[in-house]
Amino acid sequence: MKALFLLSPFLLFFSLLAGETTRECVVCGSFYPADKTALRIELQNAFSNAPEFSKKDIKALIVPHAGYIFSADVAATAYRTLHRKYKNIFLIGASHYINFDGVSINPKNYETLLGIVQTNHSLVKKLLHKYPKLFHYKKEAHQQEHSLEVQLPFLQFIYKNDFKIIPIILATSNIKTIQQTAKALKPYFNDKDNLFIISSDLSHYPNYKDALVVDQHTLKSITKNSPKLFLDTIKNNAHLGINNLQTSACGWTAITLLLELSKKKHCRYEILQYKNSAQTRGYGDKNRVVGYGAIRMYENETTFTLNDQEKKELKELARLALYEAVLHDKRISVDASKLSPKLSKHLGTFVTLKEQGQLRGCIGRFEPNAPLYEVIIDMAISASRYDNRFSPVTPEELSNIEIEISVLTPRHRVNSVDDIVVGKHGIYVSYGGRNGTYLPQVATDLGWNKEQFFYSCCVEKAGIAPEHCKDAELYVYEAIVF
Structure with a gap:
């Protein structure tokens, strides 16, 4: 009688590396140029056209993954804000091809026209071994998937081939599984030497005017750093009755994962650029568009003292x-x-x-x-x-x-009025070009609670209409008085 042996994820990893070790490029010639020189020129133009932003210590980017003729300029805007090297780059997208209740993590290196991108094999091995019910390797999840591949030339343009990736595809829409994945990845997210890149386009196939509305709802909800608010916004968009709207974000699961990772931290999501396909170098059809957004995320400075x-x-x-x-x-x-x-x-x-x-x-x-x-x-x-x-x-x-x-200490964004501490925090509100601030002592001097403090600052100080106060951006800071 023959003995049957099942390969553990640990042994499976080595068996994979013993065979085919490189995932070849599959969308060169369709999503981006098939000629190396043409690709370099495409990237050079995209980075040259990208606006400049102040230097921040970036923890994550949200970038589109369409054909370069449509979204390269938007993606380059996010990538141009990177200014240092990272130990690991977690490259995360949602599957366009398969579904299962789990995550597929690729142990292979990736090849593009610009060379071989190394995967951090030891880290992939560790995740597969430690979380065998959550992390898997399914070849079909990566074989034709474009959402990760199209990001690599941007990274190669910046870092040559001197970086390592962890290629992750979410093949599930199960929120509990996404939360479990976030919990598993949390130690790596908390490591300042790691970068997380989330690959996602925005609305699919509404007309131009509807896309502008829907995509602004989606982008703004991301800046609130709340997975619940983001998911509620996606649901609300679906019930607006917009013709041909198939999704508000094809990578919504990957975005949700990032929000789960950052939700209890003082993280700022900054919208860098938005376009849809009608505004790009693509075909320009205004009847059926796809939205593209560039967002960077960094931690706000929250402590400052004077001796x-x-x-x-x-x-x-x-x-x-x-x-x-x-x-x-x-x-x-x-x-x-x-x-x-x-x-x-x-x-x-x-x-x-x-x-x-x-x-x-x-x-x-x-x-x-x-x-x-x-x-x-x-x-x-x-x-x-x-x-x-x-x-x-x-x-x-x-x-x-x-x-x-x-x-005044550096201000940082908070999710709601509930985060205000009366007597400790000053507040700054902003909406529609209007803004205002109250120092911490205003609330205590007038005997206000946090709601009165917030709404007075919005309406009386900033001139924001009462019905828009709930949509105002809210920041808190402290005052060192001496």
Whole structure:
């Protein structure tokens, strides 16, 4: 009687590598040029046309995967914001070909016209061995799949072939399975040296005008960093009665996975670019379009502190600036190299002047667009001269002036009003080009709860219509007062 042996995922991995080890390119000549020179020119043009954005330490990208003639410019906009190397690049898409309740992870290297892309074999082996009921290798999930392959030339353009990928295809729409996958990948997501790339187009086949509406709903829901809100938006879009709308995002499962990974972290999803096929170099048919979005995700800075010496330095700068402006009508100059490095960080701040306990002037700058020490100097001068509620400070008053400084910590996006801590957080709201802010003490001084704090800032400070407050972007920050 012959013994029957079943290969474990661990042994299966080695058996796969012992045979065919490279997944050849299958969509060159259809999704992107079949000639290496033409491909390089295509990529060069796409990156050259991409707008520039401020440098951020990016944790994830959401990029389209259509033919380059349609979506290369949008994808390049996201890829151009990468500015450092990563230990691993998790490349994640949804299957266009098969369905099963699990995830297929490919142990093979990938080949494009630009060379061989290495898969991190040891990490793939580890995932297959540790989660055998969740991670599988199904050749048919990767064999014809374009959603991962089309991303590789962009990465090769940036990094040559000096990077490693973990190619993952979600073949399920089971939310529980997606959540389990997120839990398994969480340690790798938390590692700042890993990058996650999510491959997904947006709406499929509505007309041009409907696509603009649906895709904005979808993109905006992603920026809220809530998998539930994103899934609700997808469902709501499906019930809008839009002709020919087959999906709001073909890679919605992969996007959901990323949102599950980031939902409890202070992550910012930034929309970089949107186009649909009618706005691209493709055929331009406005009756039947596909949407494409570029999004980058990074963690907001959430902590900033000043020690006693740094506070003392800032107080001295403010007082010197005040005296020099009032006595000699001049602005002081500062050698930043002699200051604590933290004082050159770009932060907003308010400078308040009091005389015998009474307000004598208060001017602030909310936007973090200049070094802190420079803002302190400018606001001290402005508070003494340009607060329209008061006459300018005179030389005779200087000895009685007390200075209070409020340094605003970096703001970060939150998902809802529930995340506001009254007395601790200041808030900043933005919607439709309107914005406004309240310092933390506003809520405590007026005895407001978090809802009153938020809605007053929206309606009374920012001028946002009450019915749009629920759609406003909400940020919180803290004030270091001394």
